[in-house]
Amino acid sequence: MKRNAFRVVLIIILALLLVLVNMPYTKKAESMAFTLPGLPRPIAKVPAAITSAGQSTDTYIINDISNQLMIRSFFMPQAEAEDIEDMNSIVFAVGYSSLGLKLQGLSYEDEKTRIEKLINMAKNNKLTIIAVVLGGEQPNDDRNENIIRLVGAKADYIIGLKGSSSEELLADLAENGNIPLTLVRKVKDISVPFASAFR
Amino acid sequence: MTASQRKINESLYSKTIAAGGVLLIITGMLFPAFFQNTWFNVIMKIREAITTGDSGHLILASASLNSLCSIQSTVLFMGTILLIFNTELSSRLKSFDVFLVSLISIVFLHWMDSLIFEMPWEPVSTLLALIISLFLFEKLFVETYSFIQVFIVSVQVFFAFQWLNIMPCFSPYWFGKSDVPYSVKISGIYLNADTVLNFAGFAFFIPFIISAFITATLFISYSRNIQMMRENHIKENEIRDMRAKALENRIYQEVKSLVHDLKTPLVTIRGLNSLTLTESANGKLGEYSERIENSVAKMSDMISSFLYEYSRQKLKAADLISYIRAQLPLEDEKIRFSINIEEDLPDIYINKIRIARAVINILENAIVVPCKHSYKLINFDVRHAEKGINIIVKDNGIGIEESNLMKIWEIGYSSNNTSGLGLPFAKRIIEDNAGTIEVVSQRDYGTTVTIFLPSADNFEDYGRGEEIEKKHYAGNCNNR
Secondary structure: OHHHHHHHHHHHHHHHHHHHHOHHHHHOOOOOOOOOOOOOOOOOOOOEEEEEEOEOOHHHHHHHHHHHOOOOEEEOOOOOHHHHOOOOEEEEEEOEOHHHHHHOOOOHHHHHHHHHHHHHHHHHOOOEEEEEEOOOOOOOOOHHHHHHHHHHOOOOEEEEEOOOOOHHHHHHHHHHHOOOEEEEOOHHHHHHHHHHHHO | OOHHHHHHHHHHHHHHHHHHHHHHHHHHHHHHHHOHHHHHHHHHHHHHHHHHOOOHHHHHHHHHHHHHHHHHHHHHHHHHHHHHOOOHHHHHOOHHHHHHHHHHHHHHHHHHHHHHHOOOOOHHHHHHHHHHHHHHHHHHHHHHOOHHHHHHHHHHHHHHHHHHHHOHHHHHHOOOOOHHHHHHHHHHHHOOOHHHHHHHHHHHHHHHHHHHHHHHHHHHHHHHHHHHHHHHHHHHHHHHHHHHHHHHHHHHHHHHHHHHHHHHHHHHHHHHHHHHHHHOOOHHHHHHHHHHHHHHHHHHHHHHHHHOOOOOEEEEHHHHHHHHHHHOOOOOOOEEEEEEEOOOOOEEEEOHHHHHHHHHHHHHHHHHOOOOOOOEEEEEEEEEEOOEEEEEEEEOOOOOOHHHOOHHHOOOOOOOOOOOOHHHHHHHHHHHOOOEEEEEEEOOOEEEEEEEEEEHHHOOOHHHHHHHHHHHHHHHHHHO
16 A cells, blocks of 8 residues: 555656656647738848847758848857947847857856847847747746747747747737738748848 | 675675766766767757758767767666665565656656756657666666666667657657757758658667667576576586595495405404414414404404494594504605694594594695795694694695685585595594584685594493494304
């Protein structure tokens, strides 16, 4: 009897532990937001600064897409406010990567401050802000969500991935801020809405 | 080795294993800090893959990532297992409960590590790999008792399951949701290499998981074969011993019948000598006849001692010592004998021939034992003891290890390439004659053997043995 009780306690602990470590994965829900296939007319002008918000490798994908579309851009993953003084638009590749931050010798707080300064500078200089969110998440970590909220709320255009964990959050941000939102099925499909923002 | 020594050794072994477990857990926890540059290299490879459009870099990044994760998981797994299976917990709990405790501990350690070092880890693949590793551990460890073999098998299991994290087709099943594996997958999809990643994942997962099971099976069957070989070896030794004993017994029986046959001419000599003595009681012939009678009686005693193990006689200790001294091989110049015999030793009641043989065996051991000194010194002392005498044989040879002292009484044990029968035989003979034997030895200083033989006064019925012998003798005479 005692042994059975002990076993039940162990199984409950294991179940709780699994729920705890997997918590972000359980929040996923299908978005009902209205999305656009692309923008009807361009909102951003070149040159554009492509930077990272969270230091994930997604920034390199956005830069590659930009190069393929031959959009005049400057790739600055760790851009500071003064770097975008001569720019007409800024593209944030949003994605939190603890390892990416460590590689650049940045803390989460440093990164948040850098992003805030960039957004302030962009707003002051009337730069167009485009947020591209490819998804990804850290178990039991809301840092990715915080960065998405930080950039998404101030963005002029949001591009995201359909079916990703951040889909619902992007829909909320778009709805609350009246921001145009495009959700694409595949990463490659980002090219179309991304190009529509410039051309 | 004594029981207390064995207990101390077991406790020391247990503590060493537990310390090893703690060390492995600490290493596993600090693993991300030790290999930070390798982790960064994974990120660099993903970036390179995107920049160059070469999905091969993604495979390399995946291989590095999966190796790091699997090594960390295996180290934490081994540490936890060493700790849990070396404590009383494993003996107190049922195997399923131990399984659950291990599972919870390892998942908890991973979780804590990911929180402390902010490193990515995959709970789903880790959990599945853990379940399989624990299952294999249970099967493997019971058979082999080898943590190294468990390590070899479990590292393969963890490595195999890590590959599921970079496969885009497993994304809907909560695999590869953390930072780096997700980056690998999203980059793979961007480079149209999702099929390549899926294929690479299967190409590593399937062979490694099969290899883990095959390795475990091979280890188990190898261990069983070794066990069988050991058992066969023990049985072969037992059969050899039995054959040797049977042969020895046969030879002994033949010698016994031969010695028995000596009695017939002895009876004739005795009979004819008694006639001579009757005819000429005085003069030279009478004297010779008496001397013949004494010699025949002595020879008869010797034959009786040999033929009847339990036949004992009362004799002076000095007679036994003289008999032993007469048979000692003293030709070697490098051996110095120091013989000290106390005066007025009591009479003893023994089987003279067999006891003499036993003491000579002890002396021969002292002669053949290797010696580090320029000459071998053997003290042969015979002293008074309470209710008997002590025969002490002391040498300055290399001595016997304390751990081997208990083994010297085992048949077949020898440190000098001898038959290993001498000491067990001597002990049996001495104990059959109500005596005791003790061996004290110190490595590099020598060995002292003390044989105690009770005095004849301790035996009220010491005449019984002689009676038995006389009955046998008379019976034999009548038969003739």
